[in-house]
Amino acid sequence: MKLYGSVTSPFVRRVRFLCLELGHQFELVDTQTEAGQALLREKNPIWKVPCAEIDGMLLWDSHTILEYLSQKYAGHPRLLRQAQGQDYWRERNLVTAADAAVESAINVFYLTRDGADVAQIAYLQKQQARVASILSWLKKELRGVYFTAEEKLGLSELALFCNLDWMRFRAMYPVDEDPVLRQYLGFHGKHPSLAATRPPG
Ligand SMILES: N[C@@H](CCC(=O)N[C@@H](CS)C(=O)NCC(=O)O)C(=O)O
Structure with a gap:
């Protein structure tokens, strides 16, 4: 591939x-x-x-x-957790929320890199507020470091991890100042395939 x-x-x-x-x-x-x-x-x-x-x-x-x-690779033991029924729809919402947070943060990142001043642009402030709103909701959905009682990575945990780690890497959200998010990153960051795909630097 x-x-x-x-x-x-x-x-x-x-x-x-x-x-x-x-x-x-x-x-x-x-x-x-x-x-x-x-x-x-x-x-x-x-x-x-x-x-x-x-x-x-x-x-x-x-x-x-x-x-x-x-x-x-259907049936492979290392596929992501698959949810059924209502849990499937919850998983979809979690992923959509995690992605919306990083998309907003990416917007702020690219525009500030091009010289935009967040303090002068209401839409960029809204983007930042959206990130905070989403992360606060996602934190409430967590049961420890997973979103489900089953301790297996699903797309929701994977998306949240990659998105938070990007925000930390680009200093787009003070992830390390939040004990829940810091613990989340610390825990999943030890996964060998997540450690191996860490952004450089
Ligand atoms: N929904 C897409 C989002 C992809 C996306 O936004 N990728 C960013 C990189 S992190 C990109 O290519 N941005 C280039 C641009 O906006 O010009 C997915 O899940 O793959």
């Missing part, structure tokens, strides 16, 4: 995580280089990572790629 992406992206990290867990070989095409970015734009009209070339197909969006891998 060719995986177009960067080693800093929280969305790419979850795909890299599952590939490591499943022993699925991939070649990372670094889209932070000019050549890699040009290739990404040839392959993916959305120009976002991750994008994968796999089994003769082009797939984009981490959710689609993860679902494809989960179907391909």
